Amino acid sequence: MPPRPSNAELELLKCLWRQQPLSARELHNAVGEQLEWSYSSTRKTLDRMLEKGLIASADHHGLLVFHAAVAKLPTLAALSADFARRVLEIDGPLPMQAFADSRLLDQGELEQLEAMLRDADPERPR
Numbered sequence: 001m002p003p004r005p006s007n008a009e010l011e012l013l014k015c016l017w018r019q020q021p022l023s024a025r026e027l028h029n030a031v032g033e034q035l036e037w038s039y040s041s042t043r044k045t046l047d048r049m050l051e052k053g054l055i056a057s058a059d060h061h062g063l064l065v066f067h068a069a070v071a072k073l074p075t076l077a078a079l080s081a082d083f084a085r086r087v088l089e090i091d092g093p094l095p096m097q098a099f100a101d102s103r104l105l106d107q108g109e110l111e112q113l114e115a116m117l118r119d120a121d122p123e124r125p126r
Contacts, residue, residue, distance in 0.1 A: 003052045004079065005070075008035055008045055013054065014104060017072045021058065021065035073109060077116040093117035
């Protein structure tokens with residue numbers, strides 16, 4: 001599995017999963033106020049994410065743009081399973097009702113996520 005993104009890195013990934021590629025300025029404009037940080041903090045975080053392999057960059061007409069290098073559903077499945085196990089001490093995946101009102105996932109993605117979480121749980125009958 002790719003490295004686990006920090007909370008700030010996850011916010012940038014969510015922007016990229018919604019729309020990509022995006023420039024550093026576009027990403028900063030999307031999350032800077034929410035994260036209460038400067039443009040230089042966005043740049044440093046993007047550099048760290050490049051090093052970790054969470055994102056990739058490309059030159060687009062002389063502008064450096066970024067796209068997610070990790071897929072949304074496997075990343076969310078791993079984070080959800082980790083949260084359920086480590087924080088909530090749940091043996092097994094979170095119930096799908098926990099994701100029902102997500103603005104990040106559509107119905108098809110919810111079904112795929114449910115299957116990924118179910119398949120990752122060795123204790124759960126198939």
